[in-house]
Amino acid sequence: MWRSQLGKLRVFSGKSVCGILARHGFAEIRQRGSHIIMQKKIAGTTITVPIPNHSELRLGTLQSIIRQSGIPKNEFES
Numbered sequence: 001m002w003r004s005q006l007g008k009l010r011v012f013s014g015k016s017v018c019g020i021l022a023r024h025g026f027a028e029i030r031q032r033g034s035h036i037i038m039q040k041k042i043a044g045t046t047i048t049v050p051i052p053n054h055s056e057l058r059l060g061t062l063q064s065i066i067r068q069s070g071i072p073k074n075e076f077e078s
Contacts, residue, residue: 008077009059009062009063009073009076009077010076010077011056011057012056012057012062012076013054013055013056013057014036014051014052014053014054014055014057015053017051017057017062017065018036018038018051020071020075020076021038021040021049021051021065021069021071022038024040024069024071024075025040025042026038026039026040026047026049026069027039027040029048031053034052034053034054035050035051035052035053036050036051036052036053037049037050037051038050038051038069040069047068047069047070049065049068049069051065062076
């Protein structure tokens with residue numbers, strides 16, 4: 001697929017990504033420094049995702065959060 005055909009990820013702040021994760025069942029467990037730790041318990045396991053509390057997340061960081069959380073990428077596309 002060509003890059004132009006792929007969905008483009010929007011620019012998100014750490015807090016807005018936390019909101020999307022919260023809508024998908026994640027809960028804020030703690031915050032240490034500039035990172036917010038979100039968790040979701042499912043079927044005998046726990047998914048833990050650290051999110052930097054920055055005004056703009058870098059593309060690679062956002063892609064990593066999407067991959068770790070298991071949330072469909074289209075939730076983050078414009």
